[in-house]
Amino acid sequence: MKGLASALIIALIVVAIFSNLLVLVKETNQDVFNALKAIGGHHWTGHGIVTTIVFIAFTVIAYYGYASRKEINPYKLAIVAATVLIIMSLAVVGFFASLS
Amino acid sequence: MVNLGIELGVGIHVTFALLSAITVSGFIGMLLSGQIIKPRLIKAMGLLLPVFLVITYVSGGWWYVTYYPQDKALILKGPLPEAHEIGMETKEHIFIPGFWLGVVLSIIMFLFPAEKLNDPLVRKSVILLGATFLLGFVIIDFLGGYVAIGVKTALKALTGG
Numbered sequence: 001m002k003g004l005a006s007a008l009i010i011a012l013i014v015v016a017i018f019s020n021l022l023v024l025v026k027e028t029n030q031d032v033f034n035a036l037k038a039i040g041g042h043h044w045t046g047h048g049i050v051t052t053i054v055f056i057a058f059t060v061i062a063y064y065g066y067a068s069r070k071e072i073n074p075y076k077l078a079i080v081a082a083t084v085l086i087i088m089s090l091a092v093v094g095f096f097a098s099l100s
Numbered sequence: 101m102v103n104l105g106i107e108l109g110v111g112i113h114v115t116f117a118l119l120s121a122i123t124v125s126g127f128i129g130m131l132l133s134g135q136i137i138k139p140r141l142i143k144a145m146g147l148l149l150p151v152f153l154v155i156t157y158v159s160g161g162w163w164y165v166t167y168y169p170q171d172k173a174l175i176l177k178g179p180l181p182e183a184h185e186i187g188m189e190t191k192e193h194i195f196i197p198g199f200w201l202g203v204v205l206s207i208i209m210f211l212f213p214a215e216k217l218n219d220p221l222v223r224k225s226v227i228l229l230g231a232t233f234l235l236g237f238v239i240i241d242f243l244g245g246y247v248a249i250g251v252k253t254a255l256k257a258l259t260g261g
Contacts, residue, residue, distance in 0.1 A: 004211065008204045009229075016197040023193050042165040044192055048157075055200050078225035082232040085201065089194045089239070093186065100185035 006072045007063035013084050014058045019051050020088040024095060109163035113156055114244070120152040120202060121237040127209060128230040131223050136214040146209030153202045157195075164192065175250040178257050183250020191243040198236040205229060 026033045026043060036046030123145050130136060168188070175184040208226055216222055 005204075005208055008207055012197065012200050012204050015200050019193065019196050045161060045165060047193075048161065048196060051196050051200075055203075074222050074225035075228070078228045081201075082228050085197055085232055085236070088197065089190075089236070092193050093190050096186045096189040100182055 003068055004059075004063060006067035006074070006077060007059050009077050009081050010062040010067065011055050011058035013081050014062075015051055015055045016081075016084050016088045018054050019047070020091055022047060022050065023092060027095070027099070106163070106167050109159055109167065113160040113163060116152045116156040116159065117237065117240070120149060120156060121234060123149045123152065124202070124205060124230050124233050124237075127205070128227055128234070131217065131227050131230070136217045139214040142209050142214075142217070146206045146211075149206035149209065150203060153199055153206070157199055160195070171247070171251050174254045174258070175247070178250060178254020180250040180253050183247050187243045187246040187250065191240050191247070194236060195240060198233065198240065201229065201233050201236070205233060 022032075022036075026036055026047070033043055036043040036050065038046070040046030040049050127142065127145055130138065130142065136142065172184050172188070175181060175188075205226070208229075212222070217226065
């Protein structure tokens with residue numbers, strides 16, 4: 001798979017990891033929590049706005065920096081994306097379970 | 101008294117989330133059947149899916165920031181505080197990458213020609229991504245039910261009903 005689809009899947013992997021790290025940071029650091037609140041009026045809205053910027057930025061970076069020039073095995077990329085999404089979701093559950 | 105904000109907000113959120121899942125299920129079904137025989141339908145689905153996703157995101161987000169704080173306070177006083185502490189906290193955060201997975205799938209539906217989707221390796225990859233989307237939908241749906249039960253048990257405990 002070459003081009004935009006690969007870049008989008010790479011950006012998806014980055015967003016899944018970034019969004020999770022942002023959860024950990026904002027829930028343990030009040031300054032980050034307040035900064036996200038200032039961006040969107042509510043921390044969740046700010047979280048959504050920041051991840052949207054990250055997704056678009058990494059799609060562009062992945063496309064022009066790599067995906068438009070190299071052939072990437074689509075199945076390997078899809079396996080990485082699915083695995084990252086599942087592990088990150090389990091990590092979110094584990095994090096909030098540890099806080100409760 | 102009927103509160104249309106709450107009722108329409110939740111109803112629209114759930115309905116459009118379900119429509120997103122039905123669209124992805126239909127796409128996976130076509131890919132599993134082996135041959136893409138309705139490429140125009142897939143393109144239309146690729147246009148509809150982001151619309152469904154955005155409506156799901158905006159209606160759910162609006163309801164969450166406007167009305168959920170009251171439910172949250174109630175849940176935390178009730179017998180199932182985990183419905184918020186684990187259920188809603190997880191739901192609201194795994195929703196964000198799930199939205200972007202849906203966007204990636206819709207772009208693939210819209211941009212990929214039938215011959216590309218018929219390529220076995222591409223087909224297998226897109227089925228895997230679609231299945232991950234549906235797994236996320238089921239988990240988020242389950243957590244939505246968990247939150248609703250959290251509110252219900254809290255009301256029951258607090259009013260003695």
